[in-house]
Amino acid sequence: MEILKHECGVAMVRLLKPLEYYKKKYGSYAYGISKLYLLMEKQHNRGQEGAGIGVVKMHSVPGNEYVFRERALGKDAIQEIFETVKDKVEKAGIVDRDAEWVERYAPFLGEIYMGHLRYSTTGKSGLSYCHPFLRRNNWRSRNLLMCGNFNMTNVDQVFDGVVACGQHPRIYSDTVVLLEQLGDSLDKENHRIYRQYRDSMEGQKLSRTIEDNLDMQRVLSSTAPQWDGGFVICGATGSGDMFALRDRHGIRPAFYYHDDEVVVLASERPVIQTVFNVARRDVHELMPGKALIVTKGGQMKVSDILGEGENRRCSFERIYFSRGSDADIYRERKQLGWNVVPAIMKSIDGDLGHSVFSFIPNTAEVAFIGMVGGLMRELDKRKEREILDAQDAGTLTPELLSEIMRRDLRVEKVAIKDIKLRTFIAEGESRNDLAAHVYDVTYGIVENNVDNLVVIDDSIVRGTTLKQSILKMLDRLHPRKIVVVSSSPQVRYPDYYGIDMSRMGEFIAFRAAVELLKDRGMDYVLDDTYRRCKEMEGVLDIELRNCVKAIYAPFTQEEISRKIVEMLTADGLINAEVDIIYQTLDGLREAIPDCPGDWYFSGDYPTPGGIRLVNRAYINFYEGNTDKR
Incomplete structure (x- = not known):
């Protein structure tokens, strides 16, 4: 998005x-x-x-x-x-x-x-x-x-x-x-x-x-x-x-x-x-x-x-940047979509019949194909169990068999990127209103206040577009619940090797972790992390440590995801219940085993320079130097 x-x-x-x-x-x-x-x-x-x-x-x-x-x-x-x-x-x-x-x-x-x-x-x-x-x-x-x-x-x-x-x-x-x-x-x-x-x-x-x-x-x-x-x-x-x-x-x-x-x-x-x-x-x-x-x-x-x-080939190349026409990348992106299915089933309480599945943007289409494949497997398992149970009970009739076999996933094209808006001509709420209409929606495919609406994206990094545009657009369809799925894990750390993600405070996962620390009276973690980052500035490469990991250490991925939802819906403009599901690190590594460069998600930088810069990025954040990377 x-x-x-x-x-x-x-x-x-x-x-x-x-x-x-x-x-x-x-x-x-x-x-x-x-x-x-x-x-x-x-x-x-x-x-x-x-x-x-x-x-x-x-x-x-x-x-x-x-x-x-x-x-x-x-x-x-x-x-x-x-x-x-x-x-x-x-x-x-x-x-x-x-x-x-x-x-x-x-x-x-x-x-x-x-x-x-x-x-x-x-x-x-x-x-x-x-x-x-x-x-x-x-x-x-x-x-x-x-x-x-x-x-x-x-x-x-x-x-x-x-x-x-x-x-x-x-x-x-x-x-x-x-x-x-x-x-x-x-x-x-x-x-x-x-x-x-x-x-x-x-x-x-x-x-x-x-x-x-x-x-x-x-x-x-x-x-x-x-x-x-x-x-x-x-x-x-x-x-x-x-x-x-x-x-x-x-x-x-x-x-x-x-x-x-x-x-x-x-x-x-x-x-x-x-x-x-x-x-x-x-x-x-x-x-x-x-x-x-x-x-x-x-x-x-x-x-x-x-x-x-050590092999640290970039995983984000595979998830997002490289062309999906590469045979290996195509297969990996499908697997990323497949791997989030258990979390989706949990979020929708297993209710496939009242769930609509889609993707935004087009770059997420291959992961969507994989997700649908995993969901179809779940649906097929249900059909098999129901047929076998009916057969054992002596209640299986041609009509019941036909009704079971007709059940299918509700796969739809929900969002269409309608126009490229020139939002620079507007300010404040007017600008936000324009941003909210970058995508148009397909009406009539969601039953009001009954259906879940599940959309998959390849990554959720800053959360800006999600808050200003996507959630509001999806909410216009009046689903009971909106489930936004990221085929990549939570982006927690800046990149310094060629991708424009270098300011710590831009990441919605980082901001959520900081808010959780404050909510729980753990502000001292922010101070301690700053002190440790400062200490790292003068050490030898072999002694370097990514001190920013301490910001995330007290929380599970699910806790941070719930906080992200809270932050993105705090203005009260979304009527539907919202859930955000991220790929797990294990799911990423299973899908893309040959490209283990996952420092965006894990904080495990491949070179000393990356570790020095992530610590410096936190110092800039803590000191309020928002214009520095």
Whole structure:
């Protein structure tokens, strides 16, 4: 019901044949840029604040551009970018040109293509924060294009290190800091090769030798071990080397495909499957700590840069962000829906006959299918028992059997997202009234004051939309009881690895726990937690503890859920009884066993930087610094 913003998605394409090859086989020199466009459009779900592309043209002649970049802001950024590229390519007049001219002079038609889709998690917006970032130099091998799906938790330390080396970054952001750090290492790699060959060659021959011998594994190994966070960092030099590096815990996802024509990387597996029409088995996960590296000469390898750490692949990727068309994710989301069925049956007192089942929003549809499957199993068990009991009692007749078999779940499309309201023109109650009408309802499917209305969502994080819109909308149908089900557990802790959930006080579960502490005269827990968080600021990484867990420790999940209901209905505007059901941690782990990164729910952060930041977030909350993350 609430839109969560994810950091971004990435896409890279490396052509391994001359452009003439793609023209002859696929009918266009624009094969690479067309594939990049599709990879980005099919990952549009991962970022709608902005987008950017970069292209490296390896055969450009001196005096002509060889690193192209285009960026745009807004939800239509992809279309805007590629319309601009299309215009520039058409103006170059490539139709009547031969392959050699296209390889040397045509804009945006090169060998390396990089794409990025952006959601800001830092609060910083504007074109200057859109990837890819570009570090310019007059030597091709020192130019660096970089983009990534990441959030660094120790950017202060990395920034200080870059400054200590004598650099002067022009923007304070993790992207710029990483660009400059990698750029400095790339410079040193150029110098290393230069010193090796300077006495035996010079000029263009020396430059080409440097380009041919760059060791990107060495460049990454000298910088990446200093990074704390979740990341997939993508880069390309102006001379034709390409890389993508994944964090050692696998927090952020990356997949790749290669054949004798292309090497492709993207944030999601089914995107590559669809765009290149290849089998699932041919698309490989880039394993944690590894880097996919393609040299200027087109040789591909996967190198171990960081070593593989404890598996902490992000569970929220599976619940919400990644496309549900992935075979594993589809199955996992169905299981999440199936796993909440026992709690639903308890909430409706087992009354399937007087319960209507639906979902909001569309992203919850797969979990809904799983939920319905679990409910159907319960209904089938009832039918079996009733038939067997009637048979044993000698009362089973064809009419009774037919009546039992006709019973079915009442599955309906309850809510429709009607319009995108421009609530910024209104204030106060007027704004809330507009927000309450974002969804329209289907009338006539709920029996007034008799039926339960059960709707499933993929997550309930802040509770704002639930309070201002969803509950009021559902209440217009006059159910006896509204049951809102979250296929994910209670979001209790901020994220610092690429999802826009970083302010402690925004979470309805956290606010509910705080209110429960106050209700029960346990305010001292708030004070003690603050003191312990302050103490953590000066300790070594190995001594770090998530002190915020103490806020939740006195309460069960059900107690916090009841308090959430109380807070969301305190204005007295909802007539129906309301219940909120959250997935349990055990249910989550059963459904998604291979992606155990559940720090949003458990508070078990995968890196020291995450623990430091959650303690700092509580300090900011306690001190009233609501503008800080």
